[in-house]
Amino acid sequence: MEFFRIRRDIPFMRHAIVLNAISFITFLLAVFFLVTRGLHLSVEFTGGTVVEVAYEQPADLGAVRRVVEDLGYLEVPVQNFGSSRDVLLRLPVVQGQSSGQQAEALFAALKAQNPAVVLSRTEFVGPQVGEELVHNGLIALGLVILGIIIYLSLRFEWKYAVSAIVANLHDVVIILGFFAFFQWEFSLAVLAATLAVLGYSVNESVVIFDRIRETFRRQRKMTPQQVIDHAITSTISRTIITHGSTQIMVLSMLLFGGPTLFYFALALTIGILFGIYSSVFVAAAMALWLGVKREDLIKPTKTEGDPDDPNAGAVV
Numbered sequence: 001m002e003f004f005r006i007r008r009d010i011p012f013m014r015h016a017i018v019l020n021a022i023s024f025i026t027f028l029l030a031v032f033f034l035v036t037r038g039l040h041l042s043v044e045f046t047g048g049t050v051v052e053v054a055y056e057q058p059a060d061l062g063a064v065r066r067v068v069e070d071l072g073y074l075e076v077p078v079q080n081f082g083s084s085r086d087v088l089l090r091l092p093v094v095q096g097q098s099s100g101q102q103a104e105a106l107f108a109a110l111k112a113q114n115p116a117v118v119l120s121r122t123e124f125v126g127p128q129v130g131e132e133l134v135h136n137g138l139i140a141l142g143l144v145i146l147g148i149i150i151y152l153s154l155r156f157e158w159k160y161a162v163s164a165i166v167a168n169l170h171d172v173v174i175i176l177g178f179f180a181f182f183q184w185e186f187s188l189a190v191l192a193a194t195l196a197v198l199g200y201s202v203n204e205s206v207v208i209f210d211r212i213r214e215t216f217r218r219q220r221k222m223t224p225q226q227v228i229d230h231a232i233t234s235t236i237s238r239t240i241i242t243h244g245s246t247q248i249m250v251l252s253m254l255l256f257g258g259p260t261l262f263y264f265a266l267a268l269t270i271g272i273l274f275g276i277y278s279s280v281f282v283a284a285a286m287a288l289w290l291g292v293k294r295e296d297l298i299k300p301t302k303t304e305g306d307p308d309d310p311n312a313g314a315v316v
Helices: 012-036 061-070 099-113 127-155 158-182 188-218 224-234 236-256 258-289
Strands: 048-054 078-081 083-092 118-125
Touching (some): 012 158, 012 224, 012 258, 048 099, 061 099, 127 158, 127 188, 158 188, 158 258, 188 236, 188 258, 224 236, 224 258, 236 258
Antiparallel strands (some): 048 083, 048 118
């Protein structure tokens, strides 16, 4: 399906050096902020107090959130748990205050707002659990990257695998750089969004690589740069349809999903935008610089005069 078709190939690779220089500078800035400022980790990673409360009627999360903010807790996750009447809160560790004291103070404030509220559960999540989550998250990220490398190496060729992985890591580091620079809360939901961006970005790279292979088969006289330009140009309509539809859904979560989905949708928004960019100006350009050629994707066929062919010159 295509909304439009561009008749003339756009010379993307002509500007690849300048755009990749900008990308490289952005990447270095993201690494710099990650090293100097670090991530603002949520309670799931740092430890804290988990509190569950129940109401007789569907809970007003906005009112609950205002009570939490009045107690001095900023950016605390407040979300429904199980049903619209149950609310889950995660409070960060506060120096000089125990987990029980935090839960009692919070419940008293909620009770003053709504006497019908009931304390269902309170639990302290230690930093050891947070360390395990960080460790498991890094393992998950590594396994995803390894799987992508194996998949692309088998489906295409090692040059494409290297190009796609560099582009995907570029997207991940950019997302983390944004969260480090603005000190947005990095939670398990954001980690899930980051892993989703990896798969989403590699899908765009695979589409372009498939079109490159198809163009190599059809256009034998094109140079590799012309083939890549043609492949990217011919997939622009598909890219607009796919990414546009996805971005509309993600923006709806960002604008109307509330604080619970805000950073999840924000990470996806950044990842989708940079994923389009990296698939074209990072993955495709790096494949060109690695010397991709027709023979990398299409096995040469033996001709009639090929001396290696045992049947060459045979007469039946």
